[in-house]
Amino acid sequence: MSNILIIAEHDCSTLNTSTAKSVSCASQIDGASIAVAVLADDASALAGQAAAIQGVDKVLAISHDANASPMAAIQAPQVAKLAEGHTHVFGPSTTFGKDLMPRVAALLGVNQVSDIMTVNGSHAFERPIYAGNAIVSVEAPTDAVVVATVRTASFKAAADGGTAEIVETTIDAEIPDHTRYVSLQSGQSDRPDLQTAGKVISGGRALASSENFDIIYTLADKMGAAVGASRAAVDAGYVPNEMQVGQTGKIIAPELYIAIGISGAIQHLTGIKDAGTIVAINKDEEAPIFEVADIGLVGDLFNIVPELTQALES
Amino acid sequence: MEKILVGLKRVVDYNVRVRVKGDGSGVETDGVKMSINPFDEIALEEALRIRERGEASEVIVLSIGTSESQQQLRTGLAMGADRAILVSTDDTLDPLTRARIFQSVIERESPDLVLLGKQAIDEDNNQTGQMLAAIWGRPQATFASEVTFDGNTAKVTREVDTGLETIEIDLPAVVTADLRLNEPRYVKLPDIMKAKKKPLDEIGLAELGVERPPAIKESAFAPPAVRQKGIMVDDVPGLVSALKDKGLL
Ligand SMILES: Cc1cc2nc3c(=O)[nH]c(=O)nc-3n(C[C@H](O)[C@H](O)[C@H](O)COP(=O)(O)OP(=O)(O)OC[C@H]3O[C@@H](n4cnc5c(N)ncnc54)[C@H](O)[C@@H]3O)c2cc1C
Ligand SMILES: Nc1ncnc2c1ncn2[C@@H]1O[C@H](COP(=O)(O)O)[C@@H](O)[C@H]1O
Numbered sequence: 001m002s003n004i005l006i007i008a009e010h011d012c013s014t015l016n017t018s019t020a021k022s023v024s025c026a027s028q029i030d031g032a033s034i035a036v037a038v039l040a041d042d043a044s045a046l047a048g049q050a051a052a053i054q055g056v057d058k059v060l061a062i063s064h065d066a067n068a069s070p071m072a073a074i075q076a077p078q079v080a081k082l083a084e085g086h087t088h089v090f091g092p093s094t095t096f097g098k099d100l101m102p103r104v105a106a107l108l109g110v111n112q113v114s115d116i117m118t119v120n121g122s123h124a125f126e127r128p129i130y131a132g133n134a135i136v137s138v139e140a141p142t143d144a145v146v147v148a149t150v151r152t153a154s155f156k157a158a159a160d161g162g163t164a165e166i167v168e169t170t171i172d173a174e175i176p177d178h179t180r181y182v183s184l185q186s187g188q189s190d191r192p193d194l195q196t197a198g199k200v201i202s203g204g205r206a207l208a209s210s211e212n213f214d215i216i217y218t219l220a221d222k223m224g225a226a227v228g229a230s231r232a233a234v235d236a237g238y239v240p241n242e243m244q245v246g247q248t249g250k251i252i253a254p255e256l257y258i259a260i261g262i263s264g265a266i267q268h269l270t271g272i273k274d275a276g277t278i279v280a281i282n283k284d285e286e287a288p289i290f291e292v293a294d295i296g297l298v299g300d301l302f303n304i305v306p307e308l309t310q311a312l313e314s
Numbered sequence: 315m316e317k318i319l320v321g322l323k324r325v326v327d328y329n330v331r332v333r334v335k336g337d338g339s340g341v342e343t344d345g346v347k348m349s350i351n352p353f354d355e356i357a358l359e360e361a362l363r364i365r366e367r368g369e370a371s372e373v374i375v376l377s378i379g380t381s382e383s384q385q386q387l388r389t390g391l392a393m394g395a396d397r398a399i400l401v402s403t404d405d406t407l408d409p410l411t412r413a414r415i416f417q418s419v420i421e422r423e424s425p426d427l428v429l430l431g432k433q434a435i436d437e438d439n440n441q442t443g444q445m446l447a448a449i450w451g452r453p454q455a456t457f458a459s460e461v462t463f464d465g466n467t468a469k470v471t472r473e474v475d476t477g478l479e480t481i482e483i484d485l486p487a488v489v490t491a492d493l494r495l496n497e498p499r500y501v502k503l504p505d506i507m508k509a510k511k512k513p514l515d516e517i518g519l520a521e522l523g524v525e526r527p528p529a530i531k532e533s534a535f536a537p538p539a540v541r542q543k544g545i546m547v548d549d550v551p552g553l554v555s556a557l558k559d560k561g562l563l
Contacts, residue, residue: 102409105410112409182469248432295553297548308554312554
């Protein structure tokens with residue numbers, strides 16, 4: 001039987017939906033028993049949230065001052081201890097999980113399955129490689145623990161309504177002091193979260209300045225959409241890095257994705273493959289983004305975007 | 315600090331549109347342009363800048379792969395690395411084995427800093443740096459967009475989903491480069507000539523006596539599901555009605 005441990009991602013007050021998505025991936029393994037580990041300075045409230053996710057059988061609440069900020073070097077030895085008795089340890093394929101899980105895998109002496117997108121069996125998975133240009137079927141060894149990250153855009157969050165038991169747990173692991181948290185600088189925004197929003201509007205290099213990006217924000221607010229960007233727009237400093245969509249930014253799966261002034265480089269497309277409907281607005285009718293767009297409109301964004309915003313007002 | 319060790323992986327160039335072979339046995343790599351993994355180029359550029367600022371004295375580039383990886387090491391030397399090491403093998407290796415190889419080179423070289431790319435763009439694993447830091451028992455700072463040093467510690471700004479996180483780590487440590495850490499320099503012709511004289515040592519994998527963990531088997535390769543090309547609309551009213559038809563407005 002599969003005894004799966006999922007490492008919860010959170011910001012100390014709320015669980016990230018990547019946790020419920022990891023649960024939904026784990027639930028696809030037949031007869032899985034699922035435990036979620038919450039490591040925090042005070043894990044009690046978060047443990048309650050984890051216990052409410054459907055499909056979770058048990059929540060391990062690990063409260064320790066060292067877990068006030070998630071740092072891989074500090075969490076990995078704890079997770080490696082928690083892994084004992086489990087057949088699988090899963091984390092989300094977010095920057096949190098990507099940082100932590102390989103460190104856990106190495107401590108356990110196994111390789112990691114990165115970015116599970118499909119579950120074919122307890123040890124058989126599919127994952128994307130080459131920026132999603134190929135999908136490889138992999139089989140993890142059955143005589144060792146499976147450490148994996150879950151490609152969150154491939155799974156819907158498991159619903160609430162569960163009532164798992166919560167077990168306060170202490171771990172006897174050596175916690176290093178060579179890694180210290182300093183600060184987090186995040187662009188506070190009241191807009192929907194890019195990774196979970198149903199609608200996302202992204203702007204590219206064509207916006208040409210951060211001031212011009214305002215027309216994207218105005219349209220997004222009108223539609224209740226989150227705002228994203230291409231790497232070129234981030235590199236040019238028009239928007240902060242956490243807005244980058246793509247292979248090396250966020251991989252998202254909104255119902256509606258509108259790409260404005262974005263050419264559609266493969267690295268960008270990797271991030272939006274799972275979107276429901278893709279709309280492209282670009283002045284170049286040859287732009288590769290039109291190859292994947294469900295709805296395309298050729299024209300100057302500086303005319304189209306304000307006109308669209310106005311059309312939505314009436 | 316004395317030494318910086320940089321990993322350079324030979325990968326299919328990022329501009330190549332990779333295709334899965336007809337029989338699903340792998341991806342087409344015959345006759346395809348190969349380059350240094352772009353994140354590794356950034357890692358090397360950072361190491362060179364640290365040395366040029368006088369904060370390190372030697373930059374060593376390491377590649378694990380077939381003798382063809384010498385090309386990427388020569389490019390690394392032309393960019394400015396002082397010497398190169400090739401751990402040669404014809405085997406396809408898994409990330410943990412590669413991390414163990416790095417560890418055994420670390421035991422020989424005792425670098426103060428290991429700079430890797432955050433991920434190799436062929437297998438998109440994003441594992442080696444974290445694994446190396448674990449077996450070395452040292453700090454890791456992944457997805458770095460800024461690195462500064464103060465004596466025996468480094469401050470690293472990391473690109474995380476929530477924004478920019480800063481951590482402080484003791485050296486020696488592993489840092490993995492994200493795209494915005496720097497913009498790599500171009501190699502000039504005279505540098506290519508000079509690089510031919512720089513030392514490039516080859517070590518056979520067997521010589522290192524690295525223990526191989528059970529590998530994850532790759533059983534079949536398939537092209538991704540393709541999105542169908544959709545419709546073109548002529549104007550904003552056309553777009554609005556197409557969105558309404560789909561129930562998106
Ligand atoms: C290793 C690696 C990883 C990468 N990861 C990512 C990633 O995660 N995400 C990402 O996005 N990129 C990534 N890139 C970069 C990617 O290759 C492209 O360079 C980038 O996506 C281009 O951004 P863009 O489409 O905004 O700019 P451009 O390619 O310059 O496109 C601008 C587009 O705007 C159109 N345009 C110009 N003016 C107007 C106007 N007035 N009205 C309408 N349209 C207009 C142009 O026709 C053009 O198509 C990565 C690259 C590498 C090497
Ligand atoms: N064969 C290799 N030779 C040299 N460096 C490597 C090799 N494989 C991985 N690396 C380093 O580890 C980083 C992460 O690789 P990966 O874990 O495979 O995504 C790369 O960007 C390189 O810096």
